[in-house]
Amino acid sequence: MVIKETLEIEGLLINLERKRIKNMYLRILPDATIRLSAPERISEDYIRDYILSNLDWIKDTQAKMLKNPPKPKLMYKTGETHYIWGEEYTIQLISNDTVKKPYYDAEESVIYLPVRKRSTVKEREKALMELYRAEMNRNIDYFLSKCVSIVGKEPSEIKFRNMKNWGNCRKDKRITLNIKLAKKPPICTEYVLIHELCHLIEFNHSPRFKALMDQFCPNWREIKKLLNSDDY
Template identity: 55%
Template sequence: MGKEIISIEGITITLYRKNIKNMYLRVLPPNGEVKVSAPLFVSDGEIIEFIRLRKDWILEKQKLISQNKIKAPLKYVNGETHYLWGKEYTLQLIKNNVKNVLVDEEKSIIYLPVPKRSTIEKRKNILDEFYREELKKAIPPVLDKCTRIVGRTPTSVTVRKMKNWGNCKKDGRITLNLNLAKKDEEFLEYVMIHELCHLIEFNHGKNFKKLMDKFCPNWKKIKKIGKQ
């Protein structure tokens, strides 16, 4: 497989020549890198025309990545940045004769025990379980504090993977996203208060916002920071 860096129509391209049948184009986060895979038999002229016809799409994709600060997918490899309670850590893989994820606060390193030839999915699952346990340990004191603030108590609080930061059922069950363990504890308190307020007002209307203003006066600022 051959690799070269070329410029076409002012766009820098990483070109890979492979034993394939068709050309493929990718624009990747976080910096909008453009990669093209082309069959060995395709001429330079055909590659230039391929990019020229897609120039507007490439530029739009790069703009979208830049404006939305889209990050590259995590690979769970040495040196990668991960977060725990709002703090940055460097990931370091270690042999899985150590059973638990270890955290060095002083050096800001998360040591992730993994088996040989582990997949990205396997490494992700190991770290996710660590986050799940961290959040479970953090919930009791935060829940106690927030129930005293709001004056409502849930029937249960569980942790799982989910798209939203949290949700609340009408029967009082609250579910929290395990990724909250990556955020500052203040954000966890905001989410907890948010869900507890749903035990009073089961919507996001004016009355709900008034409750949030009362029980978590700076909630809008915290919510904005949490999206970063």
């Protein structure tokens, strides 16, 4: 059985749950509320001391959570904002027989995703990923000719995948790029491609590799930050 109470200690509201447990557990939830699970029979004085001794940690953690609120989960629904090459678009779902492939209208800033009525989040996400893959395919010749001429090395093959890393280069010179690069400003794809092409010279991230990056893409550190930011 769980008994719930609210305590006020030093101006902080504590959501206390008394349960059949042996130890106390203090948690700060993503919305900064404080939850304390405590053994059923423990005294309020003991709880008060416990909270007071953790006061700095509680306040620090709350401040951090309020500064970085959890991102709302993407639903890929009509009206939601997504990005192509760093530009903002609004999603519009369409369910008809004529449109089979996702596409976008740059002037209207609308991404059209063809999905069945009552589609799932997974299906809608898949449709957007298909659009990103098409964008990578459509633009790769431009990126390749630009970056190959900078680095002076050519991959044996280039592929696209929806994966965890932004890019990957294998010993057999095959380069894989993440299709989600199509979300980010084009400079990000250039940076990742130059990085992977540099691996055709230096197959690691040694100081020599970084010197190559400094030479071929002098502001790579800023671009890397842009790439990994939540802005797109």
